[in-house]
Amino acid sequence: MIDQTPRYDYVLIGAGIMSATYGCYLKLLNPDLSIAIIERLDSPAMESSDVWNNAGTGHAALCELNYMPDSSDGSLPSPQKAIDINEQFVFSRQLWSYFVEKGILEDPKTFINSVPHMTFVRGSKDVDYLRRRYRVLKDEPLFEGMEYTEDFTKINEWTPLLIEGREDEVLGATKIDSGTDVDYGEMTRQMIHWLEANDVELITNTDVSRLRKLNDGGWEIKTKNPKNIYLAATKVFVGAGGYALKLLQSAGIEEAKGYGTFPVSGHFLRTDNPEVVKQHWAKVYSQAAVGAPPMSVPHLDTRLVNGTPSLLFGPFAGFNLKFLKSGSFLDLPLSIRPANLIPYLSVAVTNLGLLKYLITEILKSKKKKFEGLRVFVPNAQEQDWELYEAGQRAQVIAPKGKLGTLQFGTQVISSADQSIAGLLGASPGASVSAKVMMDVLTQLETDLVRANKAEIRAMVPSFEKPINSDPTFAKKILKDTAKVLKLSK
Numbered sequence: 001m002i003d004q005t006p007r008y009d010y011v012l013i014g015a016g017i018m019s020a021t022y023g024c025y026l027k028l029l030n031p032d033l034s035i036a037i038i039e040r041l042d043s044p045a046m047e048s049s050d051v052w053n054n055a056g057t058g059h060a061a062l063c064e065l066n067y068m069p070d071s072s073d074g075s076l077p078s079p080q081k082a083i084d085i086n087e088q089f090v091f092s093r094q095l096w097s098y099f100v101e102k103g104i105l106e107d108p109k110t111f112i113n114s115v116p117h118m119t120f121v122r123g124s125k126d127v128d129y130l131r132r133r134y135r136v137l138k139d140e141p142l143f144e145g146m147e148y149t150e151d152f153t154k155i156n157e158w159t160p161l162l163i164e165g166r167e168d169e170v171l172g173a174t175k176i177d178s179g180t181d182v183d184y185g186e187m188t189r190q191m192i193h194w195l196e197a198n199d200v201e202l203i204t205n206t207d208v209s210r211l212r213k214l215n216d217g218g219w220e221i222k223t224k225n226p227k228n229i230y231l232a233a234t235k236v237f238v239g240a241g242g243y244a245l246k247l248l249q250s251a252g253i254e255e256a257k258g259y260g261t262f263p264v265s266g267h268f269l270r271t272d273n274p275e276v277v278k279q280h281w282a283k284v285y286s287q288a289a290v291g292a293p294p295m296s297v298p299h300l301d302t303r304l305v306n307g308t309p310s311l312l313f314g315p316f317a318g319f320n321l322k323f324l325k326s327g328s329f330l331d332l333p334l335s336i337r338p339a340n341l342i343p344y345l346s347v348a349v350t351n352l353g354l355l356k357y358l359i360t361e362i363l364k365s366k367k368k369k370f371e372g373l374r375v376f377v378p379n380a381q382e383q384d385w386e387l388y389e390a391g392q393r394a395q396v397i398a399p400k401g402k403l404g405t406l407q408f409g410t411q412v413i414s415s416a417d418q419s420i421a422g423l424l425g426a427s428p429g430a431s432v433s434a435k436v437m438m439d440v441l442t443q444l445e446t447d448l449v450r451a452n453k454a455e456i457r458a459m460v461p462s463f464e465k466p467i468n469s470d471p472t473f474a475k476k477i478l479k480d481t482a483k484v485l486k487l488s489k
């Protein structure tokens, strides 16, 4: 390392929604911190956080069945996981409201809009499950306003595109108007714009290749493109999406040992044809095919980008070796280490069905994928829909004993000395970025959080408090955030 290496209090690697959120927390709680964000691409939010690289669902478990799996014996399913996801999304709603009030985020219509969330199922088994799911959720404060129907005419009113030609089928649907469509890319750019105006340095087109521990406890950050630039930081947050694992591995921290990353690619079908788009105003989730991973639950979504609606259907999951959409086919092979070889192999062996599913999916032609849409939208016309590649998901392979286990959630990895943390995994993703980044802040900045609880509560009134179990509090938070974010409820 050269003597004049620029030194920061913090370096955030990657300019996606996670680093942007973390940077805002840091600057709000300690404006004096010197911070740099290093991004390998031209500008922020071009990987998973980009508006078309994800589905833009504000995941609040209002419509996604995988957050409330059925019971094994036909009894009422437990709502606990759904409530937990919803509370995390409401945490985000509070932070984003605060950011709007502070001018960090602009007009909410530029990044969040009300779009009803629906679940739509066919066949008596799934209808029975949906009916029981509704019986449980309708009385939970955070799910207030959920409607249920098995009536063809009513479903036709809610979502005509899905229902044509299904007069004789057994159908069930729920709808809740407090659902949202979110442009996480726009949100990221607005936050980073505010950070730059508050002395945070954004360094783009710069690829971090290595992290090395310094004798003083900080970190040396080396880049490979441009070659061999060195920076130093007292603390590092690795918000590099699919590349987080390889940077944490390069840092050599004990806590990252044994972890692996399982890449899952995604494609969507999209239509901008106004004649089709105007027939659908909802995000409709259904049941995943047998053997399909949770992130491939089919959904037909209204998207609002720059105020213009489009429809998106998918995702069509697949397997390839890249950890980022703009990554390399060497990503997976180069991530294998003696410490994670057995976890990788054990996940491959225990998930052969999943691998087979993903490889079959990726080999499907556009025509075959279109047939999947026709199962959902019986009268869809192929010429209206375009197939495109979305972001790459990097699922977590976590060590479990001597073996490994595939996880579909998000995992924070932080060093015992509180000098570095990173985020692995992709789900429920950007929706819960505010809560996940608060968890990182609590791990890396325990004293700062302890000393600023009142300030944090001003940002997020539900900080360290449950919401759903206090109906008056839940109602107030939903009402207050809906007002600021200009949402239905």
Ligand SMILES: Cc1cc2nc3c(=O)[nH]c(=O)nc-3n(C[C@H](O)[C@H](O)[C@H](O)COP(=O)(O)OP(=O)(O)OC[C@H]3O[C@@H](n4cnc5c(N)ncnc54)[C@H](O)[C@@H]3O)c2cc1C
Binding pocket: 013, 014, 015, 016, 017, 018, 019, 038, 039, 040, 041, 044, 045, 046, 047, 048, 049, 050, 053, 054, 055, 056, 057, 058, 059, 184, 206, 207, 208, 209, 239, 240, 241, 242, 243, 244, 247, 266, 315, 390, 391, 392, 393, 423, 425, 426, 427, 428, 429, 430, 431, 432
């Ligand atoms: C197909 C798909 C659908 C999804 N749907 C939803 C959804 O509906 N709702 C939802 O809430 N979430 C969804 N997600 C998840 C969500 O998009 C992600 O969880 C979220 O965007 C991750 O943000 P991030 O900041 O961690 O990563 P990213 O947005 O990927 O940002 C990481 C950044 O780090 C940069 N970087 C990487 N390596 C380096 C390096 N070595 N040096 C410098 N920079 C580096 C990258 O270029 C990138 O800009 C979806 C994801 C996918 C792929």
